[in-house]
Amino acid sequence: MFDTALTMNDLIxxxxxxxxxxxxxxxxxxxxxxxxxxxxxxxxxxxxxxxxPLTFVLDVxxxxxxxxxxxxxxxxxxTVLGWRVTGFSWNVTGFVVACGVxxxxxxxxxxxxxxxxxxxxxxxxxxxxxSLGLSWGQxxxxxxxxxxxRVALPSWIGLSLGVMKDSSLVFIIGVVELLRSTQxxxxxxxxxxxLLMVCGAFYFLISFPIARFGGYLERRWTYD
Amino acid sequence: xxxxxxxxNQALNSLPRMLEGALVTMEIALxxxxxxxxxxxxxxxxxxxxxRILSAIATTWVEIARxxxxxxxxxxxxxxxxxxxxxxxxxxxxxxxxxxNNAGYLAENFRGALKAIPExxxxxxxSLGLSQLQxxxxxxxxxxxxxxxxxxxxxMVWAILMTSLGAVVAMNTDLYGVTSDLNARTFxxxxxxxxxxxxxxxxxxxxxxxxxxxxxxxFRY
Numbered sequence: 229m230f231d232t233a234l235t236m237n238d239l240i241x242x243x244x245x246x247x248x249x250x251x252x253x254x255x256x257x258x259x260x261x262x263x264x265x266x267x268x269x270x271x272x273x274x275x276x277x278x279x280x281p282l283t284f285v286l287d288v289x290x291x292x293x294x295x296x297x298x299x300x301x302x303x304x305x306x307t308v309l310g311w312r313v314t315g316f317s318w319n320v321t322g323f324v325v326a327c328g329v330x331x332x333x334x335x336x337x338x339x340x341x342x343x344x345x346x347x348x349x350x351x352x353x354x355x356x357x358x359s360l361g362l363s364w365g366q367x368x369x370x371x372x373x374x375x376x377x378r379v380a381l382p383s384w385i386g387l388s389l390g391v392m393k394d395s396s397l398v399f400i401i402g403v404v405e406l407l408r409s410t411q412x413x414x415x416x417x418x419x420x421x422x423l424l425m426v427c428g429a430f431y432f433l434i435s436f437p438i439a440r441f442g443g444y445l446e447r448r449w450t451y452d
Numbered sequence: 453x454x455x456x457x458x459x460x461n462q463a464l465n466s467l468p469r470m471l472e473g474a475l476v477t478m479e480i481a482l483x484x485x486x487x488x489x490x491x492x493x494x495x496x497x498x499x500x501x502x503x504r505i506l507s508a509i510a511t512t513w514v515e516i517a518r519x520x521x522x523x524x525x526x527x528x529x530x531x532x533x534x535x536x537x538x539x540x541x542x543x544x545x546x547x548x549x550x551x552x553n554n555a556g557y558l559a560e561n562f563r564g565a566l567k568a569i570p571e572x573x574x575x576x577x578x579s580l581g582l583s584q585l586q587x588x589x590x591x592x593x594x595x596x597x598x599x600x601x602x603x604x605x606x607x608m609v610w611a612i613l614m615t616s617l618g619a620v621v622a623m624n625t626d627l628y629g630v631t632s633d634l635n636a637r638t639f640x641x642x643x644x645x646x647x648x649x650x651x652x653x654x655x656x657x658x659x660x661x662x663x664x665x666x667x668x669x670x671f672r673y
Contacts, residue, residue: 396523
């Protein structure tokens with residue numbers, strides 16, 4: 229049965245792709261942020277010399293195209309280690325690898341943002357908190373964190389949106405996300421312009437309001 | 453340790469071809485950056501002009517470039533323009549896609565840089581007898597480019613990384629294209645892409661380093 233018109237199934241297919249995009253983004257941002265906070269605080273705490281190995285590794289994630297990171301990680305997991313999850317109708321291995329790579333990629337950028345945020349807190353303020361008897365952890369969570377978040381949140385929002393846009397690259401290891409499902413439909417319907425507009429509009433509608441909100445926070449908090 | 457035979461020799465044999473690909477990658481990145489900076493300056497001028505239509509066009513450009521994936525933009529330049537009957541080669545559509553993206557991000561950087569330049573400078577220039585455009589060209593622009601130099605370096609690195617997205621429009625002469633081409637012949641995926649990753653790393657480091665040297669030389673005062 230060859231249908232060359234847009235049917236309901238196609239829209240469901242597109243929506244599934246959009247769902248995968250959002251899920252991959254959410255997982256990557258979640259784990260990436262946790263790792264990024266740990267790495268960022270660690271790098272700040274031990275100083276640039278002891279953190280050099282970690283800085284180097286994180287820098288590698290930012291200097292190599294994500295596409296190549298994904299292909300490499302996928303090749304490593306499936307052929308070198310030989311791990312493959314079979315028996316599912318969808319690509320579980322690819323999905324897990326995509327989430328893993330994107331999480332580390334997010335963590336690399338996030339650690340930089342976190343470090344910048346923590347560095348923006350005046351050292352004297354932190355010393356004052358410590359001298360009032362707060363432990364390192366208490367001072368970190370109740371003095372440094374609230375102030376660092378103010379500095380870091382706008383960039384973090386930008387990073388999350390960047391990850392959402394970069395998640396379109398996971399098509400390379402066989403994960404069918406929004407752009408890939410659009411491509412599949414284009415192959416069948418031969419309507420590139422219309423379908424691409426729909427796909428672009430979806431990204432834009434998610435990204436634009438959040439980006440505006442980030443810009444608003446940035447403007448508001450700089451003058452507070 | 454692994455149930456897999458690494459064959460680095462086979463992959464290393466194709467190093468010359470990959471280095472040729474790296475040259476194409478750098479060429480695309482440099483060209484896209486040159487186009488991107490010029491268009492970004494135009495967009496900044498449009499925003500400054502006070503003309504509603506011009507600044508609306510500039511804002512639309514910037515928002516679309518910043519809020520959709522680069523992959524989508526390249527795809528659009530190839531297949532979307534194809535829908536209008538404009539058929540471009542992979543090289544040109546990749547270049548256009550990256551340049552579009554660069555221009556959007558750079559225009560936003562320039563806007564941030566402009567905020568750091570006091571508006572009175574334009575007025576001072578005007579009162580010295582310069583026209584609006586002359587004042588921009590001789591007083592504002594040099595300072596703007598200087599403040600935005602670091603973001604421009606970052607964008608250059610991004611442009612290098614973005615060339616790998618040519619995969620989606622069947623680009624096969626840049627570093628990523630050459631690597632995946634070789635991969636299709638030899639199935640040495642891990643080895644080939646590991647080498648490509650090293651080449652990309654070296655290129656981006658070289659760019660950051662040379663940008664630092666240029667900055668040290670240009671911004672001595």
